[in-house]
């Protein structure tokens with residue numbers, strides 16, 4: 169198992185390389201001279217001598233592969249360059265913002281796991297009956313409602329009309345409820361549908377017939393017998409969702425004014441802040457790799473055949 | 482009819498005009514076609530027939546375990562009281578136990594033997610400790626010298642023969658009066674087959690009085706079963722004792738002649754496709770002695786010898 173994980177990690181290295189290359193190229197193809205851009209913020213117009221000096225200082229006269237290696241070397245030590253718009257180190261800015269995104273992602277994935285699996289189990293246990301149809305209608309709505317629209321509806325109801333929750337900002341747990349609901353809505357629906365169909369597939373298998381022949385209850389069949397097997401494909405889907413959430417949701421973070429990395433990426437795009445964007449791409453690439461490893465580990469732990477190896481007693 | 486004979490007629494599993502049709506997107510598949518039969522109490526009945534003739538579906542119908550898209554018509558009785566999916570469910574495990582087909586698919590790959598065996602013991606409403614002890618006892622009774630190790634194991638760690646015995650233990654856990662064993666020796670080698678035979682016979686010591694054994698394994702059927710039912714294309718064509726020695730139905734004769742030990746005389750023609758329903762005898766197209774009537778009408782149940790029922794016009 170350990171060996172498998174190491175193999176997996178090695179197979180993910182090219183992904184990391186690709187992501188870093190992408191981020192680097194993003195900086196290279198930037199319209200305009202980075203040295204000039206770095207000097208000219210705030211309306212100041214640098215002289216050509218100043219620009220040449222800055223280019224040398226920034227190493228922009230070296231060939232691209234050398235520049236890339238230097239850039240990667242700096243990135244590995246946490247130096248992601250300086251933001252054009254704020255003049256702060258990008259690494260520090262991301263580090264300040266990532267806890268907000270992490271908190272939001274943790275709340276959202278928890279909601280997704282609990283609600284998604286519970287809804288999926290309910291639908292499968294009463295396949296074709298009323299609870300199944302209610303879950304079907306609910307998940308349909310969740311999937312077709314755009315996030316910004318759901319966010320506006322929730323704000324209208326819980327903040328404006330009822331006054332129970334704050335409209336926006338970052339603070340205690342109450343500030344996380346609406347953003348997490350919005351961010352988890354679509355993935356909850358996907359998880360519920362996937363859980364349902366995976367459970368129904370398990371029900372058709374011989375071991376479920378054998379379990380039912382022992383006179384067990386419907387819930388025991390669903391939760392104890394079918395779910396441990398049906399959860400495997402759901403884990404992969406949940407991992408993907410978590411990856412997306414950790415990348416920071418631009419829509420949710422902007423609407424609820426949460427200072428996470430999603431809203432950071434948005435402002436980087438609007439300000440043409442290439443170092444900030446590079447840092448963001450690199451960070452989300454790293455997150456993707458870590459999530460892939462996490463999902464693989466979890467699915468392996470869930471399968472006793474892989475966990476224990478194929479040996480016989 | 483005398484009272485005793487009437488009682489005998491009632492005791493056991495009675496099936497009347499049972500049909501099972503799978504409603505599939507591709508069309509209806511009639512897996513069991515108007516079967517009327519009786520499996521007597523206190524006896525081991527063998528149910529034989531080619532693959533796909535509907536043996537397992539008949540068994541699952543008795544247990545009320547068919548999938549939702551199966552439509553079931555007709556009546557089933559256990560000792561005279563109706564068996565519906567709802568009433569059957571209450572009897573599962575405690576009155577009727579199942580030893581399912583294909584052992585490697587019948588154990589939950591994600592759960593330990595202990596979890597699955599204890600689940601089979603739930604209807605007894607024992608405490609945790611007692612249940613654990615009972616599980617250990619069951620495994621020892623079914624030929625595991627080291628029950629502790631087996632309890633901790635996952636199904637993939639057991640051999641096919643071990644899986645089969647675990648399933649026998651689970652099916653017999655609550656000492657049901659009836660056991661339905663579906664192809665218990667399929668895919669096992671000779672030694673394991675005789676081991677399973679012993680195991681099935683030992684079920685009697687666990688309070689199991691009557692059994693329905695679905696099998697392809699004629700040596701097993703011969704040595705284990707008191708009486709036999711022969712199925713073809715969803716119908717029971719012949720029923721009674723001594724069928725293997727003295728087959729009455731032309732299908733049974735061809736079936737036996739086609740066995741390796743009788744020289745592989747293959748049957749002409751092919752079995753009707755699943756779902757195809759013929760107006761007459763299902764075997765008529767392949768029958769060497771069929772007369773025009775066989776293609777038009779269903780033969781009635783005849784009793785040319787006491788204790789035997791056969792559906793063929795030659796005995797009418």
Ligand SMILES: Nc1ncnc2c1ncn2[C@@H]1O[C@H](COP(=O)(O)OP(=O)(O)O)[C@@H](O)[C@H]1O
Pocket residue numbers: 503505510511512530531532533534535536537538539548755756
């Ligand atoms: N769950 C099911 N869904 C659809 N068709 C089925 C199902 N189970 C069995 N059948 C069909 O019913 C027929 C009888 O199957 P079965 O009883 O399993 O045969 P066997 O006599 O080998 O046990 C076959 O044609 C099979 O394709």
Ligand SMILES: [Mg+2]
Pocket residue numbers: 536537538582663664
């Ligand atoms: Mg079968």
